[in-house]
Amino acid sequence: MSYIEVDNLKKDFIVKKKREKGKLLREKDTVNALKGVSFSVDKGELVGYIGPNGAGKSTTVKILSGILTPDSGEVQVGGLIPWKQRKVHVKNIGVVFGQRSQLWWDVPIIDSYNLLKEIYKIPQGDYEARLKELMGALQLEELMRTPLRLLSLGQRMRAELCGSLLHRPELLFLDEPTIGLDAVSKIALRDFLKWENKQYGTTVMLTTHDMEDIAALCSRVMVLGHGQKLFDGKLPDLLERFDTVRNVQVKFDTENPDIKLPEGVEYKRSEDGIILSYEPAKLPTAQLLSILQESGNISELTLQPENTDRLIAAMYKELDL
Amino acid sequence: MNTLRLYVKSIGMLLRSHLQYPSSFIMQTLAQLVMEGGEMMVVILLVDRFDNLKHWSGGNLYFFFGLMAVSFYLTEFFGRGITGDFPSMVRTGRLDTFLVRPRGVLTQVFCGGTDPRRITCIAVGVAALIMGSILSGISWNIFKVLILIESIAMSCLLILGLFMIEAIFSIFSVKSVELVNAITYGGRSACQYPIDVYPLPLRALFTVVAPFALTMHVPASWILDKPLYGWPLWTAFVTPLSGAVVFTVMTCFFHLALRHYRSTGS
Numbered sequence: 001m002s003y004i005e006v007d008n009l010k011k012d013f014i015v016k017k018k019r020e021k022g023k024l025l026r027e028k029d030t031v032n033a034l035k036g037v038s039f040s041v042d043k044g045e046l047v048g049y050i051g052p053n054g055a056g057k058s059t060t061v062k063i064l065s066g067i068l069t070p071d072s073g074e075v076q077v078g079g080l081i082p083w084k085q086r087k088v089h090v091k092n093i094g095v096v097f098g099q100r101s102q103l104w105w106d107v108p109i110i111d112s113y114n115l116l117k118e119i120y121k122i123p124q125g126d127y128e129a130r131l132k133e134l135m136g137a138l139q140l141e142e143l144m145r146t147p148l149r150l151l152s153l154g155q156r157m158r159a160e161l162c163g164s165l166l167h168r169p170e171l172l173f174l175d176e177p178t179i180g181l182d183a184v185s186k187i188a189l190r191d192f193l194k195w196e197n198k199q200y201g202t203t204v205m206l207t208t209h210d211m212e213d214i215a216a217l218c219s220r221v222m223v224l225g226h227g228q229k230l231f232d233g234k235l236p237d238l239l240e241r242f243d244t245v246r247n248v249q250v251k252f253d254t255e256n257p258d259i260k261l262p263e264g265v266e267y268k269r270s271e272d273g274i275i276l277s278y279e280p281a282k283l284p285t286a287q288l289l290s291i292l293q294e295s296g297n298i299s300e301l302t303l304q305p306e307n308t309d310r311l312i313a314a315m316y317k318e319l320d321l
Numbered sequence: 322m323n324t325l326r327l328y329v330k331s332i333g334m335l336l337r338s339h340l341q342y343p344s345s346f347i348m349q350t351l352a353q354l355v356m357e358g359g360e361m362m363v364v365i366l367l368v369d370r371f372d373n374l375k376h377w378s379g380g381n382l383y384f385f386f387g388l389m390a391v392s393f394y395l396t397e398f399f400g401r402g403i404t405g406d407f408p409s410m411v412r413t414g415r416l417d418t419f420l421v422r423p424r425g426v427l428t429q430v431f432c433g434g435t436d437p438r439r440i441t442c443i444a445v446g447v448a449a450l451i452m453g454s455i456l457s458g459i460s461w462n463i464f465k466v467l468i469l470i471e472s473i474a475m476s477c478l479l480i481l482g483l484f485m486i487e488a489i490f491s492i493f494s495v496k497s498v499e500l501v502n503a504i505t506y507g508g509r510s511a512c513q514y515p516i517d518v519y520p521l522p523l524r525a526l527f528t529v530v531a532p533f534a535l536t537m538h539v540p541a542s543w544i545l546d547k548p549l550y551g552w553p554l555w556t557a558f559v560t561p562l563s564g565a566v567v568f569t570v571m572t573c574f575f576h577l578a579l580r581h582y583r584s585t586g587s
Contacts, residue, residue: 013583062584067420069580083580091423100414106338115334118327119422119429147341 001076002040003203004064004171009037009073011059033059035227036073043170044201046193048218048235050208052316055224057207061173064205065095078170091120094164094172099179101156102163103148109159110144113166120167127166134162137192154185161189165196172196174206178213190216211309225319242315246285247304248276250292257296273300324428331432332399339437346438354441357390361445364513375518380456381545382514383449388469388541389513389533390446392476394439396484400477402434404484404505408491417584426579427572430488457545465544468557472540475564479536482567483508485575492578504531512537517549532567535560 011034016026034056041047051057062068063075066082066089075082080089096102103112117127135141138158143151151159157177164172174193178186194217196202206218214221214235221238223231231238251273259274261267265288266277278288285303292298339346364386368379377385397404407430410416419429459465487501504526512533516524528534534549542549543557 062417065421067417067584068582086420087423087425090421093421095418095421097414097417100418102418104334104338106341107334111334111337115327115330118330119424121323121423 003043003045003078004039004041004205005074005076006040006060006064007038007074009034009060009063009070009075011056011063011068011070032227034063034070034073037224037227037229039222039229039232041203041205043203044197045220046197046204046206046218048206048208048214048221049224050211050214050221050312051224051230056227057224058175060224061095061175061205061207065093065173066090091167092170094167094169095175096157096160096164096173096177097175099176101148102160105149106147108145108147109140109151109163112148113163116163116166122167126168130166130168131162134165137195138162139188154181154188157181157185157189158192161192165202168200169202171203171205174204174208176208176210177206178208178210186210186212193217211312223315225316230319238315239311242311242318244279244281245277245314246280248278248288248292249300249302249304250274250276250298251300252295253297253299259295260291262291324425327424327428328432332435335433335435336437339435350438350441353438354445357394357442357445360390360513361386361449364449374514376547377515377518378457380453380458381547382453384453384457384459384545385515385538385541386513387446387449387451387453388472388476388537389509390449391443392446392473392537393480393509394442394446395473396477396480397436398439398443399435400431400481400484401436402430402432403481403488405436406430406434407484407488411491414584416582420582427575459544459546464554468540468544471558472537472561475561476533476536477564478568479532479564480505480509482564482571483531485568485571489571489574489578492575492582508533515542515549532560532563536564537561 010032013031013033015029015031037056037060049057049060059068063070064077064082066086069083077089078092080092082089103109104115113131116122117124122130135144138161140155140158140162143155143159148156148159161177177193178189181189190213193204193206197204204217206213208214218235220233221231221235222229223238231241249272259267261276262283264279264282268275268277276288292301364382367374368382372379374382402410410419410430410433415433416426416430419426419433422429454461483501483505487505490501508527508531511519511523512527516527516534516538519527524534539549539552539560540557543552543554548554548557
């Protein structure tokens with residue numbers, strides 16, 4: 001049995017619509033946030049959980065962390081049912097919400113940590129050792145006496161991570177941890193997560209919109225859309241499935257070359273020449289190149305791979321999300 | 322024990338964070354003094370004009386006023402998490418962070434708010450109690466002291482219980498706060514005067530629904546040697562317990578409501 005077992009998880013929300021004119025009561029609408037999601041995660045895995053806004057990512061994380069009670073379906077994390085055995089369960093987990101703070105706003109962060117020590121009943125010795133280790137790994141030594149409100153976004157995220165890991169959780173939920181961070185902070189954060197995962201075998205579940213997070217961290221990615229799981233596997237496999245279009249940028253000596261393109265190739269004129277989008281599966285690259293060569297003297301030619309964000313956008317579109 | 326320690330530490334930290342903005346803190350504390358002093362002024366003017374209200378003397382009225390002020394503002398001082406901050410805890414998602422920690426949610430809500438500005442209101446209440454005690458010529462004995470302490474403690478629980486109704490509504494993100502305010506803030510304003518000056522419907526409301534009369538007026542009347550409705554001594558000890566009953570019932574409802582908590586989007 002895996003560490004996390006989720007079976008046929010369902011959750012509906014009732015949303016009240018705006019009251020229509022002439023009607024006394026507002027109409028209600030049911031939103032199926034989760035329509036039967038199943039998956040399992042082994043201990044020590046780093047899993048990326050992606051999907052467009054409103055796909056049900058946060059709902060899943062909230063159920064797994066014991067905040068919400070599902071309508072039906074079974075969930076076990078380390079043998080515990082999160083919403084039924086909440087207090088025992090949450091001792092083993094750490095949660096970082098990218099957009100809301102868990103620490104206290106106006107006091108130095110070390111005071112927040114001292115209070116967390118009380119909340120989690122961490123023994124003094126363990127606490128000191130762990131704090132020292134995390135301060136070093138997250139470069140927080142100089143910020144310890146600074147109130148949270150005076151920290152930059154990147155510093156704050158590091159402080160939040162430290163707070164969520166003080167009690168050595170087995171499982172860490174991260175909800176958009178790199179949102180709004182600069183490149184240096186993002187890389188530092190990813191390096192830290194990799195280190196923590198390797199050092200302690202901490203299982204990490206990460207929701208994000210940043211595909212680089214997934215590419216850098218996660219051996220496995222799950223795609224969620226309309227409350228259903230659409231993909232579960234390795235990132236390269238996911239990309240291969242949707243990475244169907246290639247772009248060629250080409251420049252000719254002549255101003256207006258006469259290119260006879262077969263159907264299915266998109267043609268776009270830009271300042272740097274012509275951009276052609278084609279599907280290698282339908283039109284082999286070699287064939288396209290020979291067509292181009294016949295059309296005139298090529299002065300420049302670049303093949304561009306699709307970037308990951310665009311791919312994901314294309315995937316969401318194809319899956320009708 | 323551990324919970325109490327956590328509470329003391331949390332409140333200590335919140336007090337320190339209030340003091341991060343000292344000038345704002347002092348200004349607001351003084352504003353509270355003016356506000357509660359004004360309320361007291363109303364009673365003083367009333368006593369000055371009429372000498373007594375039904376069979377209650379001016380000193381008696383100060384005593385009732387002081388009892389309500391001390392109870393109500395002690396509750397707001399130490400139970401701010403419930404009496405004021407809870408709806409915003411739901412709205413901003415702080416409740417989510419409570420739920421992912423291995424402590425009781427209600428404990429954390431209490432640990433999450435304090436309102437030290439109320440200190441001046443409590444001071445006004447204590448002054449009114451002392452004034453009322455002297456003017457009414459109360460002869461204090463151990464029974465009366467115990468009854469006074471019980472009355473204040475139970476009234477605090479009652480007030481917490483009533484504010485929890487609002488908290489429960491906000492878990493379901495229902496905004497029917499005004500209705501609840503009628504018995505919380507309305508109760509405070511009405512029940513700083515003894516209950517028997519009011520007509521029957523109001524007496525019923527504040528005896529059965531929001532039993533301020535039972536937690537405050539019955540014991541206070543006995544301390545003043547004018548037992549309410551002529552009830553015997555034991556009632557002064559027993560009726561305040563209704564505060565604990567209301568609090569317990571509301572705590573159960575609160576936990577029941579949490580199971581239907583929907584969280585907010587992120």
